[in-house]
Amino acid sequence: MPTTTWNRHHILSLADFTADEYNAVLQTAASFREVLSRRTKKVPTLQGHVVANLFFEPSTRTRSSFEIAAKRLSADTLNFAAATSSMTKGETILDTAKTYLAMGTDIMVIRHKEAGVPQAIAQEMDRLGVRVSVLNAGDGQHEHPSQGLLDLFTICTLINPENPRLELLQGKKIAIVGDILHSRVARSNIWSLIASGAEVHLAAPPTLLPKFFADYLTPQVNTDKFFTHWQLAPALENADFVMTLRLQKERMTAHLLPSLREYHQLFGITHNQLQWCKPNVKVLHPGPVNRGVEISSELMDDPEFSLIQSQVTSGVAVRMALLYLIGSGKV
Numbered sequence: 465m466p467t468t469t470w471n472r473h474h475i476l477s478l479a480d481f482t483a484d485e486y487n488a489v490l491q492t493a494a495s496f497r498e499v500l501s502r503r504t505k506k507v508p509t510l511q512g513h514v515v516a517n518l519f520f521e522p523s524t525r526t527r528s529s530f531e532i533a534a535k536r537l538s539a540d541t542l543n544f545a546a547a548t549s550s551m552t553k554g555e556t557i558l559d560t561a562k563t564y565l566a567m568g569t570d571i572m573v574i575r576h577k578e579a580g581v582p583q584a585i586a587q588e589m590d591r592l593g594v595r596v597s598v599l600n601a602g603d604g605q606h607e608h609p610s611q612g613l614l615d616l617f618t619i620c621t622l623i624n625p626e627n628p629r630l631e632l633l634q635g636k637k638i639a640i641v642g643d644i645l646h647s648r649v650a651r652s653n654i655w656s657l658i659a660s661g662a663e664v665h666l667a668a669p670p671t672l673l674p675k676f677f678a679d680y681l682t683p684q685v686n687t688d689k690f691f692t693h694w695q696l697a698p699a700l701e702n703a704d705f706v707m708t709l710r711l712q713k714e715r716m717t718a719h720l721l722p723s724l725r726e727y728h729q730l731f732g733i734t735h736n737q738l739q740w741c742k743p744n745v746k747v748l749h750p751g752p753v754n755r756g757v758e759i760s761s762e763l764m765d766d767p768e769f770s771l772i773q774s775q776v777t778s779g780v781a782v783r784m785a786l787l788y789l790i791g792s793g794k795v
Contacts, residue, residue, distance in 0.1 A: 486616065510788065511537075519545070539571075561589075608651075614783070619633065643668065643672050670727075678692060698729070733760070
């Protein structure tokens, strides 16, 4: 486990994460990755704690990995589904959170389609003076901190499996390609990758990467390490890693693309596009994947280039680390 003192009560965004906090997560996740390789994969770290997964939006990977992460730490878990809850009868989100608080919840993992909901619940818990931590599992078009951290962990452990740390990405070129406008994953990854000293290149059609997108990043982002492109080639040129993003059609309120076929021709990642990258380039995708749209099936399933399954595996270790870090100080 890391020797760095952890003082963060909630994990809502990566925008203000420090290098020490990133490294604490990476080192703790590395320890839990070793635990997950054992025959007995459980540790008693959070025994007696209650983790409530409050997902107001559909999820497969994030929800399942948080649940198994909590169980691997010996915590009790509560799983919420909006469609079968009292919210269908008019109960508010804050009242739902207070109900889970009354059941003895110690950590609330929140996903919601609207930005700011996890922050609102965290503020309410703080106002009530209770020691309940809130972890943002994705809110609207804001952020997805645990995904950004597991992507960081996946890349760092590829470079140095025994000692993953932030500085390993210094000077690396990383391209993020796809529906950046609607992507909370992109926003979290931008914060973590910029903090590492990597060179970050975004690529998408103008409708999915408007000029104003970079405005919210300043003045915190070093613009010498941050670039935007409306063509794919300059983003991929000599890239060490390529992160592809799903087209989030459910969030698109206007007709932003001529066709999926045209998008794939111009911005889809295939073996052929990787010729612009470094020879040992690796490809990531947070999932779920639209095969044949943002990435070809052949590339997605090619273990020589694809880290997609590694991301899923990394997700459990990283989410164990996050639950441990914000939960281990509780009585």
